[in-house]
Amino acid sequence: MSYEKLAKEIIELVGGEKNVTSLVHCATRLRFVLKDDTKANKGKLENTEGVITVKESGGQFQVVIGNTVPEVYNAIGKISNILSDSKKTSASDTAKKGNIFGQAVDIISSIFAPLLGVMAGAGILKGLLLIASNAGWLETTETTYIILAATADSLFYFLPLLLAATTARKFEGNVFTALTIAGALLYPSIIALKDQDAAITFFGIPVTMMSYSSTVIPIILSVIVMSKLEKVCNRFIHESVKNFITPLISLVVMVPLTLIVFGPIGVNVGNGIAAVMVAAFAFNPMLAGAILGASWQLLVIFGVHWGLVPVFINNIAVNGSDGVKPAAAASVFAQTGAALGVFLKTKNKKLKALAGSATITALFGITEPAVYGVTLRLKRPFIAGIIGGAVGGAIIGQAGTKAFASGAPGLLTLPTFYGPGGQGFMGLIIGIIAAFIVSAVLTYILGFEDPVEVDEPTIDSEETKEKSDEEVLSPLDGTVIPLSKVPDPVFSSEAMGKGIAIKPTSGKVVSPVNGTVTVAFKTKHAIGLVSESGAEILIHVGIDTVQLDGKYYTSNVKHGDQVKVGDILIEFDIDKIKEAGYQVITPIIVTNSSHYTxxxxxQKESVREQDKLLSLHI
Incomplete structure (x- = not known):
């Protein structure tokens, strides 16, 4: 795959470079903030090779790529100015859309996403050292252990420094000033004050000393306020001196303010949230584990799992371990098992290949290709994964498994769940195996609607060419109805041509062919197309709906427009049309049927958008 070609297509389909306010990426997604979401062609993006799916959440237009997202992100940087422009974009701009909760999720994800890779690496090393120590392979007094332990622990000990940098970037603050504030919190003499018996004051103001290594909330609060203070200072201080006066004011104000106010508040809030989560697991660990195991992938889909990431990190920082996160591992391995179930059952070669690669990727903690590309798309496998996640989560919760370092749950990060004596680790292994097997078996038993295999003719296959000269794909999701049963004699008699009808389950019509719009009715209830191969197609949304005069319909194309498969042609409100007394049964007619033998x-009861619908033979 050409990453630059894919990057160019993505930029074009999100509405062009000028429509992008900012862009960041996480493990599998490009997270755009767009000036105008309506300019993005979501349908085309979802059908672009190299794109798994597209999600809109928290004011972000998220393009799910998978493991190659860093390469695509870098390619976007090479062929556009989007990345340099993104660095100039403040949080107030990027989080301007969506509700308060959505904005909060966007901020948290932007702060923590850049750290996930190195956090996972350090977490794996920390877990391996725990195993080596408990197994007696390395003594904690050995210099080899000490060097490797410092390597693993440095990220977590100096976490405020890293969060200071990512928060400053998010809120358009001075990164070096933010790092200096974080450094002051970890300065040896400041740390030593915590153990003094004498009262600590700053110009007579009492200071409650806390331990800030590995903390999350205090430095984030501090840098957010620092960024606001900088903007105020830069507005009023003359340009000739603001480059050093603004940092001076920021440091003199923010370090004491953090020690006096933000530090104690942040630490206590973090401890309070952690205590609530721990109490839930202590009250009924099996039920709490089942709930988190079942719901974790749902939280990931909506992006709200970021709200729990600081809790996991805070628990490890405060208590040395976290008993909440392990149940999430069951959800990861459950969706992996569901993807394997699809791989074993499907007859569709493309889906089998996708499910196979997604299964391997998910085993290492990256579930987006499995979820968006396979299980969620097929529905029942995703539900099987939720059930498997609940079973595995209940086992893990009851076993009292704990995480001792951060990192996305997967095969490589299993060592992060191995603590002193291995307590709860076997429960984790049993739980993820149970989640995997239950989900795979349920997927295989419950089954799913296997996509029809479309055989593409080759140059040497004249027989294939004769059998199927053109395919018309489904423009709708819905139930298939023979044309003879359509309650309108104009269509049922085939007077207008042969075809089929669909009772839609969603209010969207997409192009079933590559071609041109030949008729765009003013009443918006119908549209005519001619394909590149000459098939003339009429899509009529509803029966007698011309009488609505366009009410409850939105047309996205006009006469003469060139369209591709999957382009949105018409959007309509099913419920409103039904309330007005009209049926939404939609005939799809080949009006030049006489041209075909x-x-x-x-022969299916239901179809989804772009499923094979009609075969036209010359």
Whole structure:
């Protein structure tokens, strides 16, 4: 795959470079903030090779790529100015859309996402050292252990420094000033004050000393306020001196303010949230584990799992371990098992290949390709994964498994759950195996609607060319109805041509072919197309709906427009149309049927957008 080609297509389909306010990426997604979401062509993006799916959440337009997202992100940087422009964009700009909760999730994800890779690496090393120590392979007094332990622990000990940098970038503050504030909190003499018996004051103001190594909330609060203070200072201080006067004011104000106010508040809030989560697991660990195991991937889909990441990190920092996060591992391995179930059952070669690669990726903690590309798309496998996650989560919760370092749950990060004596680790292994097997078996038993295999003709296959000269794909999701049963004689008699009808389950019509719009009715209830191969197609949304005069319909194209498969043509409100007394049964007619020797329709009860619908034979 050409990453630059994919990057160019993505930029074009999100509305062009000028429509992008900012762009960041996490483990699998490009997270755009767009000036105008309506300019983005979500349908085309979802059908672009190299794109798994597209999600809109928390004011972000998220393009799910998978493991190659860093390469695509870098390619975007090479062919555009989007990345340099993103660095100039403040949090107030990037979080301006969505509700308060959505904005909070966006801020948290932007702060923590850049650290996930190195955090996982350090977490794996820390877990391996725990195993080596408990197994007697390395003594904690050995210099080899001491060097490796410092390597693993440095990220977590100096976490305020890293969070200072990412928070300053998010809120358009001076990164070096933010790092200096964080450094002051970890300065040896400041740390030593915590153990003094004498009262600590700053110009007579009492200071409650806390331990700030590995903390999360205090430095984030401090840098957010620092960024606001900098903007005020820069507004009023003359340009000739503001480059050093603004940092001076920021340091003199923010370090004491953090020690007096933000530090104690942040530490206590973090401890309080952690205590609530721990209490839930202590009250009924099996139930709490089942709930988190079942719901974790749902939280990931909506992006709200970021709200729990600081809790996990804070628990490890304060207590040395976290008993909440392990249940999330069950959800990861459950969706992995569901993807494997699809791989074993599907007859579709493309889906089998996708499910196979997604299973391997998910085993290492990256579930987006499995969820968005396989299980969620097929529905029942995703539900099987939720059930498997609940089973595994209940086992892990009851076992009292704890995480001793951060990192996305996966095969490589299993050592992070191995603590002194291995307590709860075997419960984790049993739990993830149970989640994996239950989900895979349920997926295989419950089954799913296997996509129809579309055989593409080759140059040497003349027989294939004769059998299927053109395919018309489904423009709708819904139930298939023979044309003879459509309650309108104009269509049921095939007077307008042969075809099929669909009772839609969603209010969107997409193009079933690559071609041109030949008729765009003013009433918006119908549209005519001619394909690149010459098939003339009429899509009529509803029966007698011309009488609505366009009410409850939105047309996205006009006469003469060129369209590709998956382009959105018409959007309509199913419920409103029904309330107005009209049926939404939608005939799809080949109006030049006489040009074909045979037109055959799919033999299925229901279809999804872009499923094979009609085969036209010359």
């Amino acid at each position: 045979e037109i055959t329709a799919i």
